[in-house]
Amino acid sequence: MATPPAALSPLDNKPDLLVDQTTAERPPAPARRGMTRRERRNLLVGLLFISPWIVGFLGFLAYPMWETIRLSFMDYNGLRDPEWIGLENYRMMIQDDLFWKVLGNTFYYTGLAVPIGVVAAMVMALCMNQNVAEQPLYRAVLYLPSIIPLFALSFIFLNLMDPGRGLFNRVMTSVGLPNINWFGDPDWGKLAFVILAQFGAGQAALIFLAGLKGIPQHLYEAASIDGAGSLRKFWNVTLPMMTPIILYDLIIGISAGIQIFTQVVILTNNGGPVNSNKMYVNYVYDEAFRNFNAGYASALSIVLFVLTMLLAALVFRWSRSWVQYDVT
Amino acid sequence: MATTTIDNRQPDTGPTPGAASLRWRKQFRKHVLPRLILIPFAAFFLLPLYWMLATAVKTIPELSVYPPTFFPETFRIQNFVDATTVFPFWQYLRNTLVITILSVIGAAISNPIIAYGFSRVDWPGRDKIFGLVLATVFIPYPVLIVSLYDIYSRLGWINTILPLVVPLFFGNAFWIFLMRQFFMRIPRELGEAARLDGASEMRILWQIILPQSYAAVSVVCLFAALHAWNDFLGPYLYLQEADNYTLAIGLTFFRSASQYDVQFNLLMAASALVVAPVVVLFLCFQRFFIEGVQIGSFK
Numbered sequence: 201m202a203t204p205p206a207a208l209s210p211l212d213n214k215p216d217l218l219v220d221q222t223t224a225e226r227p228p229a230p231a232r233r234g235m236t237r238r239e240r241r242n243l244l245v246g247l248l249f250i251s252p253w254i255v256g257f258l259g260f261l262a263y264p265m266w267e268t269i270r271l272s273f274m275d276y277n278g279l280r281d282p283e284w285i286g287l288e289n290y291r292m293m294i295q296d297d298l299f300w301k302v303l304g305n306t307f308y309y310t311g312l313a314v315p316i317g318v319v320a321a322m323v324m325a326l327c328m329n330q331n332v333a334e335q336p337l338y339r340a341v342l343y344l345p346s347i348i349p350l351f352a353l354s355f356i357f358l359n360l361m362d363p364g365r366g367l368f369n370r371v372m373t374s375v376g377l378p379n380i381n382w383f384g385d386p387d388w389g390k391l392a393f394v395i396l397a398q399f400g401a402g403q404a405a406l407i408f409l410a411g412l413k414g415i416p417q418h419l420y421e422a423a424s425i426d427g428a429g430s431l432r433k434f435w436n437v438t439l440p441m442m443t444p445i446i447l448y449d450l451i452i453g454i455s456a457g458i459q460i461f462t463q464v465v466i467l468t469n470n471g472g473p474v475n476s477n478k479m480y481v482n483y484v485y486d487e488a489f490r491n492f493n494a495g496y497a498s499a500l501s502i503v504l505f506v507l508t509m510l511l512a513a514l515v516f517r518w519s520r521s522w523v524q525y526d527v528t
Numbered sequence: 529m530a531t532t533t534i535d536n537r538q539p540d541t542g543p544t545p546g547a548a549s550l551r552w553r554k555q556f557r558k559h560v561l562p563r564l565i566l567i568p569f570a571a572f573f574l575l576p577l578y579w580m581l582a583t584a585v586k587t588i589p590e591l592s593v594y595p596p597t598f599f600p601e602t603f604r605i606q607n608f609v610d611a612t613t614v615f616p617f618w619q620y621l622r623n624t625l626v627i628t629i630l631s632v633i634g635a636a637i638s639n640p641i642i643a644y645g646f647s648r649v650d651w652p653g654r655d656k657i658f659g660l661v662l663a664t665v666f667i668p669y670p671v672l673i674v675s676l677y678d679i680y681s682r683l684g685w686i687n688t689i690l691p692l693v694v695p696l697f698f699g700n701a702f703w704i705f706l707m708r709q710f711f712m713r714i715p716r717e718l719g720e721a722a723r724l725d726g727a728s729e730m731r732i733l734w735q736i737i738l739p740q741s742y743a744a745v746s747v748v749c750l751f752a753a754l755h756a757w758n759d760f761l762g763p764y765l766y767l768q769e770a771d772n773y774t775l776a777i778g779l780t781f782f783r784s785a786s787q788y789d790v791q792f793n794l795l796m797a798a799s800a801l802v803v804a805p806v807v808v809l810f811l812c813f814q815r816f817f818i819e820g821v822q823i824g825s826f827k
Contacts (some may be wrong), residue, residue: 249645256698267675329560349758410822481670
């Protein structure tokens, strides 16, 4: 796509270096003493333009984050004055069976939904990349479920997966599979969430498709000359070139997976039966707004934040062994 | 971006033994195999929407038939009217529209201004701060709900649309990124010339940059509209009086009214009414949606 401009010499990439060495007529810049008038003006203008973001960042992100940290060390029911209890909330969490359960549920869901989604999106993108005549139609159909409201999709699933009246179960029983009570049976609700999540795979497929179209043709030509077949080309050219996009999708997917909430509220009435399908954020919601343990809910939130960051860091670290940058 | 097609065919080397079967295999791989996979995928992806519509027109007797009928035998269009009486549909539609329109206005004003500061003005530390903007994407919103609720209730914002609308006026990291990507592609000279003529930065944004960025602004407006229309968590948290509910909360009335016997035909009819504007929006502006997803995703 973008061919490197051949006319540029390596030095042109470092204009500062070039200027410092050659333009003697310019007085040597007073080191560090200050900025020129123009720089000062630019700084002011720049900060002025981004000031809405700064205000929003401080008010809707930094301050609430600080408050969450603070409240996580408090006993607070949302009404009385918060009372400092140190690490008590965190200590309680370790002994809280429900905490471990929702954590397990959330990891189970994310661990299944995200990898399946990546594979499904890759398969769809590879097929669409063959440019069959009606490709725009597939693109639209596969992307559409990604933008219809998740709450509406959840209500549709309530109907689709109903053991008596749902289409899904009718198809399953007609091929000899058992008639599963997806949302009434403790074992199956999470799997239903995994299936529901796949309806968002079309969005990832579009991103993958754009990535596939960006792979330079000459890499495939070179592979052909070396006698590589389609499978080898996929394995040695397509997949390595796609790894940065796959990493991006993994990170976004994991973050979104851990935040699962709406489906759980609508399909299992916030995690029933007996909390078997409760997810992490639903538990935070329960503690904060039903049991009025805002302090404990804050501690749960902080742990969620730390886990998300840790997981992202782990995936980044792991990705060093398989992501290919700058292959072109 | 250039649409280079990936062509897996090898250069035609003339007739060789087995060339016919090889050609057939190529044809299969190019024309048959993709369809063999894409058609089931597409059918699967359309299934929820189909089942929504199919159920929405069924009568109660047909609903209770087992096994369920795949093609509805009765078409009760009246269901769509009845669905709007289970909860105050028109009132909730109005509430949702107010939030949606204000969200779009907020996003359309704030994101271009912020993105301009991050792309068309050079100031020391700019790219570092922009890194911070991108990093905020990784903070999960649910982490903040407890303290945000606390803060909003101290401000007296609970039960108003303010928590759902005001943050939109302060930019969104994704949309700032998207607009910035777009602004950076506009040649520098365009702004410089106007600057030399003494135009203010705001005027450069308004009269030079924005007219070139019609597509990016449209994408941000569409995403903001979708964000507001599709939001469940926000209204669920911050709107507690039935008069203020949005359509998302209205649909839950079907469950709470009769926990064990949901009127699926009416629920699906109401869902269809909520989904329909999104589908129409998508069909009208498909190009923007798809470009937005693809631009916003990577460099």
